[in-house]
Amino acid sequence: MKTIKHIVLFLGILISGISCSDETASSLRDDYIMKTIAPAMVGETLEFAYAMGALDGVLASVTAEVNIIGAPGTGFNPNSFHVDSRGNDIGVLVADTSTESNISRAVFSIDTTAATLRFNYVVPEEARGQSVYITFEAESTLGEKVSTTTPKYPVSKMDIKRGIVMTDNDVCFFSIETMKSYTAAEVEAQGLTDKIDLMYLYDALNSDGIIYGHALVSPGSDEKYLNSRIIPASFSLNKTRIQKQVFIRDMQLSGTIPANFVDDIDLETLDLSNSLDFILGISNTNSAFIETADGKYRAYLFFNEAKRRTLTFGIKRLEMQ
Numbered sequence: 001m002k003t004i005k006h007i008v009l010f011l012g013i014l015i016s017g018i019s020c021s022d023e024t025a026s027s028l029r030d031d032y033i034m035k036t037i038a039p040a041m042v043g044e045t046l047e048f049a050y051a052m053g054a055l056d057g058v059l060a061s062v063t064a065e066v067n068i069i070g071a072p073g074t075g076f077n078p079n080s081f082h083v084d085s086r087g088n089d090i091g092v093l094v095a096d097t098s099t100e101s102n103i104s105r106a107v108f109s110i111d112t113t114a115a116t117l118r119f120n121y122v123v124p125e126e127a128r129g130q131s132v133y134i135t136f137e138a139e140s141t142l143g144e145k146v147s148t149t150t151p152k153y154p155v156s157k158m159d160i161k162r163g164i165v166m167t168d169n170d171v172c173f174f175s176i177e178t179m180k181s182y183t184a185a186e187v188e189a190q191g192l193t194d195k196i197d198l199m200y201l202y203d204a205l206n207s208d209g210i211i212y213g214h215a216l217v218s219p220g221s222d223e224k225y226l227n228s229r230i231i232p233a234s235f236s237l238n239k240t241r242i243q244k245q246v247f248i249r250d251m252q253l254s255g256t257i258p259a260n261f262v263d264d265i266d267l268e269t270l271d272l273s274n275s276l277d278f279i280l281g282i283s284n285t286n287s288a289f290i291e292t293a294d295g296k297y298r299a300y301l302f303f304n305e306a307k308r309r310t311l312t313f314g315i316k317r318l319e320m321q
Contacts, residue, residue, distance in 0.1 A: 040153050073120060246286060
């Protein structure tokens with residue numbers, strides 16, 4: 001994983017390179033590192049570290065122009081960061097920052113010949129399924145300018161949501177379409193009886209004495225897998241296809257390393273034709289691939305916590321074309 005340490009090293013090389021260059025060449029240099037390694041998704045943040053250095057004069061300002069206007073939160077951090085001897089990021093206030101439309105700007109408030117500023121791009125809904133790129137430009141007090149443009153970063157078509165909680169015999173129904181959990185009364189009141197894909201329940205054993213544990217079942221699953229739970233008569237008996245996973249841990253939902261990610265292509269090529277309509281024995285760090293009965297949605301669920309008759313998880317969901 002790339003870190004800010006690379007930028008600090010870069011600044012030394014950058015200034016050294018300037019001092020060895022031809023006298024007529026520009027004394028201003030720049031470069032950037034994309035610190036985010038996860039897939040770009042709507043609502044998520046792409047973080048960049050932009051480094052610049054000048055041999056003559058001092059830094060005056062820097063801009064970042066994006067091809068698609070970012071969501072609120074897009075812009076420069078006013079601090080320049082370096083890493084101390086203990087590996088901690090240390091920020092020093094060096095600039096006044098602003099963002100208007102698709103251009104973010106930082107004007108240096110101190111005299112400095114080298115700085116590393118962080119730029120955050122919060123992916124907007126308008127970028128879904130598109131590609132985004134950024135042009136960084138630095139200017140010195142001598143009027144010299146230097147710029148660099150990032151590659152195009154494809155934005156996922158998936159939606160992401162974290163911290164979903166389900167409880168046995170209460171908030172136990174879940175809709176892939178809305179990515180929300182409900183009580184039976186909420187499902188009825190909100191007219192969602194045809195949109196429930198999963199029911200959560202917990203029993204130590206099932207009716208046959210088999211270890212059951214935390215489970216997700218479809219409304220249309222065989223009654224023996226419902227363990228005496230009642231599906232309201234108004235609910236559609238959807239048979240959701242589910243495939244339990246033990247070793248797939250998406251970093252955006254789990255926060256765990258190594259950095260593995262479920263991306264669009266994983267759901268686009270998913271084949272659950274031979275899967276079951278329930279999964280049993282869910283434990284922490286398990287996950288599951290899911291397809292709705294009508295094939296409209298495919299999803300990946302990562303289970304962050306399964307204890308005390310409660311299931312907490314995150315979801316990545318793709319609407320199929």
